[in-house]
Amino acid sequence: DVVMTQSPLSLPVTLGQPASISCRSSQSLVHSDGNTYLNWFQQRPGQPPRRLIYKVSDRDSGVPDRFSGSGSGTDFTLKISRVEAEDVGVYYCMQGIHWPPITFGGGTKVEIK
């Protein structure tokens, strides 16, 4: 199974400051079709997960442009350019190429300092 490793586990951030979350996969996530199937999800407290980013860097509709995804191969990053209060929650990466099983990272909890 592909293991998705996120860091840090917890990320205290000052409002208005940037934040960065790392996600590393145990195998390359590049598909033979040329796409890299790496998604990022946000889960606010008491809410279901919501997809933010798909195929490494494509933002979902309605997602603020302060969120951006980057990376390639086995190393990926989610960045928030300026953290707002509504960004508090847990963020997960997910790989959808080597399955079953589809696997998620363990999550990174973003909180306000």
Add this chain to the structure above:
Amino acid sequence: EVQLVESGGGLVQPGGSLRLSCAASRFTFSNSWMSWVRQAPGKGLEWVANIKHDGSEKYYVDSVKGRFTISRDNAENSLYLQMNSLRAEDTAVYYCVRGRQSMDVWGHGTTVTVSS
């Protein structure tokens, strides 16, 4: 707005069964892979199973193989998860999700508690 609404969760004793349902609306359900993802209390996300748009392919995480069955009724725009031989470690919120690797739409989840 695309919507997924789960139902069927509850409290069940170890060894018991439950059937979860997911009602889909405002998208072409019959064209979509569908998945179940669960989240144990205070834990992360775990993919459980998925099913091809026509039901011809089904896949499961190892821990539920032989106990859970995913199915769908495209005429009713509904997804199901039959859960048998339930264990304490199956306790979780179960989410219905559109897609296979896309996972772009999530329901609000239904809670399954396995306890005596």
